Amino acid sequence: MSYFAAALVALLAAESLMAAGWGFPNAPIGAPATLLLVHLVVLGWLSLLLCGALFQFVPVLVAKPLYSARLPLPALILLLGGIIALLSGFLGLNGALTAKLPFFPLASVLLAAGFGLVLWNLGCTLWRARPLGLPARFVVVGLLGLAATVAIGITFALVLAGDTTTPTALRLFADGLPIHIIAGLGGWLSLTAMGVSYRLLAMFMLAPEPDRRSTRAVLQLGAWALGVAVLGGTTAILVRRGAALVFSAAGVLGLLTVVLYARDIVHLYQARKRRVLELNSRMAAAAVGSLLVAALLMVVLGSMGTLGRDAGAVVFLVVFGWLSGLGLAKLYKIVPFLTWLECYGPVLGKAPTPRVQDLVAEQRAGKWFGLYFLAVWAGTVALFLDSAWAFRAAAALLLVGTAGIVLQLVRARRLADVPASARFPGGSVRPPLVLSLTRSH
Numbered sequence: 026m027s028y029f030a031a032a033l034v035a036l037l038a039a040e041s042l043m044a045a046g047w048g049f050p051n052a053p054i055g056a057p058a059t060l061l062l063v064h065l066v067v068l069g070w071l072s073l074l075l076c077g078a079l080f081q082f083v084p085v086l087v088a089k090p091l092y093s094a095r096l097p098l099p100a101l102i103l104l105l106g107g108i109i110a111l112l113s114g115f116l117g118l119n120g121a122l123t124a125k126l127p128f129f130p131l132a133s134v135l136l137a138a139g140f141g142l143v144l145w146n147l148g149c150t151l152w153r154a155r156p157l158g159l160p161a162r163f164v165v166v167g168l169l170g171l172a173a174t175v176a177i178g179i180t181f182a183l184v185l186a187g188d189t190t191t192p193t194a195l196r197l198f199a200d201g202l203p204i205h206i207i208a209g210l211g212g213w214l215s216l217t218a219m220g221v222s223y224r225l226l227a228m229f230m231l232a233p234e235p236d237r238r239s240t241r242a243v244l245q246l247g248a249w250a251l252g253v254a255v256l257g258g259t260t261a262i263l264v265r266r267g268a269a270l271v272f273s274a275a276g277v278l279g280l281l282t283v284v285l286y287a288r289d290i291v292h293l294y295q296a297r298k299r300r301v302l303e304l305n306s307r308m309a310a311a312a313v314g315s316l317l318v319a320a321l322l323m324v325v326l327g328s329m330g331t332l333g334r335d336a337g338a339v340v341f342l343v344v345f346g347w348l349s350g351l352g353l354a355k356l357y358k359i360v361p362f363l364t365w366l367e368c369y370g371p372v373l374g375k376a377p378t379p380r381v382q383d384l385v386a387e388q389r390a391g392k393w394f395g396l397y398f399l400a401v402w403a404g405t406v407a408l409f410l411d412s413a414w415a416f417r418a419a420a421a422l423l424l425v426g427t428a429g430i431v432l433q434l435v436r437a438r439r440l441a442d443v444p445a446s447a448r449f450p451g452g453s454v455r456p457p458l459v460l461s462l463t464r465s466h
């Protein structure tokens with residue numbers, strides 16, 4: 026729960042900055058202000074959200090306890106320190122921060138240590154649970170993507186700080202940005218989210234998991250796309266030939282991954298036993314739809330030769346429509362579920378308890394989710410039209426929508442929507458707001 030709270034604060038902060046006109050499209054795409062905004066979202070929001078979710082979810086996936094229940098807290102502290110240092114480093118590039126601390130080296134050490142603990146803890150949990158099922162293997166590939174992203178990010182940070190001048194690091198800095206982005210957005214964030222979504226959607230919609238052959242194909246294509254981009258891309262950059270070809274091949278593999286994944290998810294929705302969809306499942310469909318549209322846009326723009334110009338709009342749709350949309354939709358189920366477990370677990374079978382769905386007010390939350398997705402799509406159109414003011418207006422709506430969703434999560438955590446008479450039967454536990462008392466074993 027602390028990971029989720031920190032992540033949501035980062036998301037609200039990033040959206041406030043966008044609404045205030047910070048970063049792209051008011052500043053160039055590679056400007057320090059944009060770099061700060063991008064990493065506030067991808068590290069502060071998405072990576073913390075995913076780490077928190079994996080600590081909770083990997084033990085469920087492999088039916089074994091987490092290797093260490095103690096490491097997530099020091100990892101969170103290191104990650105928060107590292108993220109603050111990295112953002113300060115970007116501010117320093119802008120000249121906006123004059124303190125002369127070595128922010129980039131500091132960020133490198135803290136982020137390597139924080140993500141190192143995450144990888145170690147989840148890695149040991151998965152290793153002990155071999156042979157792994159399909160969703161868990163998605164997580165393994167995602168974690169490899171995380172390792173690659175962090176390694177390349179640290180190389181960039183040390184080059185920016187002037188702390189490394191080896192020819193390999195300089196070449197990677199000059200041409201390696203696509204590898205960093207593909208490994209981060211595609212490998213770490215998207216493949217992990219896909220793996221988790223197969224299991225969560227099947228669980229929440231009472232659907233059989235889709236045909237294993239097609240899911241295995243999604244995993245293999247995704248893993249190949251990541252491998253070709255990271256290993257092939259690094260080699261091509263270092264030998265100075267073939268990089269465009271390698272990235273195009275990774276792009277085609279990535280596209281096939283998305284199309285097959287979307288087909289699997291459609292099948293999941295069709296095969297479900299729960300006829301009336303809960304809000305979290307309806308919103309997850311909007312997120313997967315955004316991913317599919319982003320993939321199609323990449324094909325169309327790529328064939329028109331304008332992908333470079335419109336990359337900002339496509340990345341925005343991937344980050345806010347697909348990854349953040351799915352994240353918020355699933356939080357809207359996970360937070361009430363964990364809270365229910367924490368509060369009523371001790372009295373199950375001993376006293377009448379509310380259902381998990383009694384902790385949420387879907388009609389009210391539906392309006393905020395609707396506003397959120399409309400704002401994402403409007404923001405994407407604004408970026409295509411190159412309209413900075415329309416983008417700021419969309420970002421302001423995005424902020425309002427997200428704040429509304431966060432408020433619903435806080436209400437669920439406080440059990441505010443459960444009728445007072447049923448709220449706390451004798452022996453139940455009143456859950457604190459940001460600390461989860463649920464233990465994984």
Ligand code: HEM
Binds near residue numbers: 055059132175202210
């Ligand atoms: C989920 C993980 C990550 C993702 C998705 C990600 C994504 C990105 C993106 C999209 C850019 C380009 C932004 C732009 O041009 O405006 C970028 C650049 C950069 N990233 Fe990351 N990043 C991640 C993690 C990290 C980490 C852990 C570090 C450092 C420890 C880092 C350091 C950098 C640096 C220094 C640049 C600037 C490179 C340059 O000036 O060309 N990133 N990243």
